Amino acid sequence: MIKSIVFADRLDRKFELRAKVGEYLHSTLARNHIPVDAVVVRRDGVVVDDWQERIDESAEYRIEMVRAYHLPDFLSLTRLWDTELSSGEWQTRPDSFYTKRHFMHSGQGDYDATQVAFNRDxxxxxxxxxxxxxxxxxxxxxxxxxxxxxxxxxxxxxxxxxxxxxxxxxxxxxxxxxxxxxxxxxxxxxxxxxxxxxxxxxxxxxxxxxxxxxxxxxxxxxxxxxxxxxxxxxxxxxxxxxxxxxxxxxxxxxxxxxxxxxxxxxxxxxxxxxxxxxxxxxxxxxxxxxxxxxxxxxxxxxxxxxxxxxxxxxxxxxxxxxxxxxxxxxxxxxxxxxxxxxxxxxxxxxxxxxxxxxxxxxxxxxxxxxxxxxxxxxxxxxxxxxxxxxxxxxxxxxxxxxxxxxxxxxxx
Ligand SMILES: [Zn+2]
Missing domain, CATH: 3.40.50.620 (HUPs)
Structure with a gap:
């Protein structure tokens, strides 16, 4: 059974994540590429141990980031999350066999994202x-x-x-x-x-x-x-x-x-x-x-x-x-x-x-x-x-x- 839980970042933007009832909270975090040390999780308002806690059908969970960085944006850009934050950023082609992607230092201290798709030949x-x-x-x-x-x-x-x-x-x-x-x-x-x-x-x-x-x-x-x-x-x-x-x-x-x-x-x-x-x-x-x-x-x-x-x-x-x-x-x-x-x-x-x-x-x-x-x-x-x-x-x-x-x- 799937249950939706809330992820809130430090800009107080909210994202809906899916968790399986009965699974460890830690697994939910890991599956969603959320670094466990970047968040605390509250169950009905009280912080719980995400390593021990299993998702309870009747409880309400809220994942909160402990540090301010744009995790949802980055996860969306790398397609680890499928959100609207990066929709339309990547081109697609129907005969693609492999897409080569790079996030490389641009020289100005930040990263540039590139991708090229190839067909088989x-x-x-x-x-x-x-x-x-x-x-x-x-x-x-x-x-x-x-x-x-x-x-x-x-x-x-x-x-x-x-x-x-x-x-x-x-x-x-x-x-x-x-x-x-x-x-x-x-x-x-x-x-x-x-x-x-x-x-x-x-x-x-x-x-x-x-x-x-x-x-x-x-x-x-x-x-x-x-x-x-x-x-x-x-x-x-x-x-x-x-x-x-x-x-x-x-x-x-x-x-x-x-x-x-x-x-x-x-x-x-x-x-x-x-x-x-x-x-x-x-x-x-x-x-x-x-x-x-x-x-x-x-x-x-x-x-x-x-x-x-x-x-x-x-x-x-x-x-x-x-x-x-x-x-x-x-x-x-x-x-x-x-x-x-x-x-x-x-x-x-x-x-x-x-x-x-x-x-x-x-x-x-x-x-x-x-x-x-x-x-x-x-x-x-x-x-x-x-x-x-x-x-x-x-x-x-x-x-x-x-x-x-x-x-x-x-x-x-
Ligand atoms: Zn030797």
Whole structure:
């Protein structure tokens, strides 16, 4: 059963919201994108605890803002509320496939709102141009360069393959090698990585379990070592461990080929999440578009593109190709990761374009104020790692994962 309740702002304008009888008041607020700390709620004139209170059919509720800002106007402008406050502001088109929206700093300290709608074909052109512009504007590829691309065998690798091959004439000419780490990948992803390499004509190097075991001097398989980390050390360290082992393998492959530039398929949300996380935990994140890591330069050519945009790109090109498998088992179960992604997705919902601003702002902070950590090569696995941050002290000879492996007794 639906009940209408009143929202009043500090201009004493009143808006009618719908609440479900029996639901938590907190859910009503959240569903209507009302920040819970921006309001108090009165039930029949008396303030109630919105976390505890369930909507009572016979009570009268009034939500009041505690601070004066134009929340209803902003929520209407971003279409989180459907009110007359912003009616007629946005154009529509019947064949629209995707509408790109931006709220960006205008330069005068305030925000400008823009939007462009694309049909399916226009969207493919748009996404490819976004990719090309992203590479050029940040100088991610130089003519004649050799680049090693890390491929997961998932949707992101596929999209990157199409971007690279379909926009080759608009990019500098370069030599591309690809590498796929089979450890912690599903066989299906590995065979997909192989068929993509064939399809796009990108030479592929596979790094196998035995090689990873050798890199780390493990006396057990990489999977067994990781299970030790998960169950005997710290479950929340297991994703970081997988990433570490992947990066070690990729760096090894690059070193074998004499390549110093490595491209990863990180997308907008991945990079935003890394920035948010770095600010929450006080651990440096090297750069929004590229970062220097020891002897390597890491670049993220998909930086301007969000996961949804990438999904739509594949959908627009080949609807049947676009299937995503379930994540591998070690990628599950870390609440922090879910929270950081949700914060980033929510930020982008209430402020489209927030990611781009975060990138520029973060890059400026890194360049002007923060500086970057020094890197060392791990004496056990050979991976480059940051020193003087997190758990790694300045005179550490091995990376954090190798220290954990040592402690767990899995090194030979
Ligand atoms: Zn190491």
């Amino acid at each position: 226009e969207y493919v052109q748009y996404a490819e141009q976004l990719f090309v512009d992203g590479v050029h504007s940040k100088g991610l590829i130089s003519p004649g360069e050799r680049i090693l691309l890390a491929v997961s065998g998932g949707k992101d690798s596929l999209a990157l393959g199409y971007f690279l091959s379909r926009t080759a004439d608009r990019l500098p000419a370069f030599e591309l090698q690809t590498v796929h780490v089979t450890t912690f990948s599903k066989p299906l992803d590995t065979s997909f990585a192989q068929s993509m390499a064939e399809q796009f004509g990108h030479p592929l190097t596979l790094v196998t379990d035995d090689e990873v075991r050798d890199f780390y001097h493990l006396r057990v398989s990489p999977q067994e070592a990781l299970a030790e980390v998960k169950y005997k050390h710290d479950a929340s360290f297991s994703i970081a461990s997988v990433h570490s082992m992947m990066r070690c393998s990729i760096e090894r492959a690059a070193r074998n080929m004499g390549i110093t530039k490595i491209a990863f398929g990180l997308m907008r949300e991945d990079i935003c999440t890394s920035i948010i996380k770095s600010m929450f935990v006080g651990f440096p994140f090297g750069g929004s578009y590229r970062k220097r890591q020891g002897q390597f330069e890491m670049v993220y050519p998909l930086w301007p593109i969000g996961k949804k945009e990438l999904t739509l790109y594949l959908e627009a090109l080949f609807p049947s190709n676009n299937k995503q498998g379930s994540p591998v088992v070690f990628e599950r179960g870390e609440l922090a990761r879910d929270i950081h992604y949700m914060i980033v997705d929510t930020l982008e919902t209430i402020l489209p374009g927030a990611g781009f601003q975060l990138f520029e702002g973060h890059q400026r902070m890194v360049d002007n104020f923060l500086g970057l950590p020094r890197h060392k090569e791990c004496q056990n696995c050979g991976m480059s790692f940051s020193v003087g941050v997190g758990a790694a002290d300045l005179d550490a000879g091995v990376c954090e994962l190798c220290r954990v492996f040592e402690k767990l007794g899995v090194l030979a």
